[in-house]
Amino acid sequence: DVKVTQSSRYLVKRTGEKVFLECVQDMDHENMFWYRQDPGLGLRLIYFSYDVKMKEKGDIPEGYSVSREKKERFSLILESASTNQTSMYLCASSFMQNGNQPQHFGDGTRLSIL
Amino acid sequence: QKEVEQDPGPLSVPEGAIVSLNCTYSNSAFQYFMWYRQYSRKGPELLMYTYSSGNKEDGRFTAQVDKSSKYISLFIRDSQPSDSATYLCAIIYFNKFYFGSGTKLNVKP
Numbered sequence: 001d002v003k004v005t006q007s008s009r010y011l012v013k014r015t016g017e018k019v020f021l022e023c024v025q026d027m028d029h030e031n032m033f034w035y036r037q038d039p040g041l042g043l044r045l046i047y048f049s050y051d052v053k054m055k056e057k058g059d060i061p062e063g064y065s066v067s068r069e070k071k072e073r074f075s076l077i078l079e080s081a082s083t084n085q086t087s088m089y090l091c092a093s094s095f096m097q098n099g100n101q102p103q104h105f106g107d108g109t110r111l112s113i114l
Numbered sequence: 115q116k117e118v119e120q121d122p123g124p125l126s127v128p129e130g131a132i133v134s135l136n137c138t139y140s141n142s143a144f145q146y147f148m149w150y151r152q153y154s155r156k157g158p159e160l161l162m163y164t165y166s167s168g169n170k171e172d173g174r175f176t177a178q179v180d181k182s183s184k185y186i187s188l189f190i191r192d193s194q195p196s197d198s199a200t201y202l203c204a205i206i207y208f209n210k211f212y213f214g215s216g217t218k219l220n221v222k223p
Binding site: 110 | 122145146148150155156157158159160163165202204206207208209211213214215216
């Protein structure tokens with residue numbers, strides 16, 4: 001089974017802090033993704049990566065950055081946390097093959113910014 | 115127009131009922147369709163992955179694609195309280211992923 005592991009299930013931080021969310025997958029997937037999920041807004045793509053050291057902006061990249069130094073690890077960084085970044089953050093991964101392989105998700109990090 | 119639309123519900127049914135969850139999509143070129151199940155405070159879990167038209171069955175779950183109507187459905191037979199979750203439909207198109215907003219299902223014992 002595919003395993004996508006997010007480092008924290010729950011996290012509480014203060015405004016202005018730099019926050020790191022970590023994600024590791026064990027299936028040698030090329031693609032990795034970061035989403036946030038908010039009630040009534042569904043899943044919104046923040047950033048994605050097709051390869052090591054490669055990143056592409058999603059629909060809502062403002063206030064976030066990412067890092068992919070190794071194939072299995074994709075990090076989301078909140079440069080200066082703000083209260084409107086309180087949300088559920090979901091990491092996902094998928095194979096690149098033919099561009100039509102499903103994503104597999106981690107269990108999410110529920111982040112609260114106070 | 116959004117690429118995929120899904121009724122948010124909530125949908126409440128008695129145990130043992132047949133459940134029908136539905137999505138519509140906008141682009142007739144879409145061919146790969148998925149259903150995810152998401153329990154409260156967990157990540158989405160891949161339930162069904164189908165290609166093109168027709169039905170795919172897995173135990174009590176059947177995924178159906180009607181390309182002429184641009185309509186995808188998930189049927190759950192003999193629904194159980196453990197099926198209570200949010201169900202998201204999704205479409206992949208050349209590494210672009212489109213998700214429905216999710217339908218919340220409650221199966222009452």
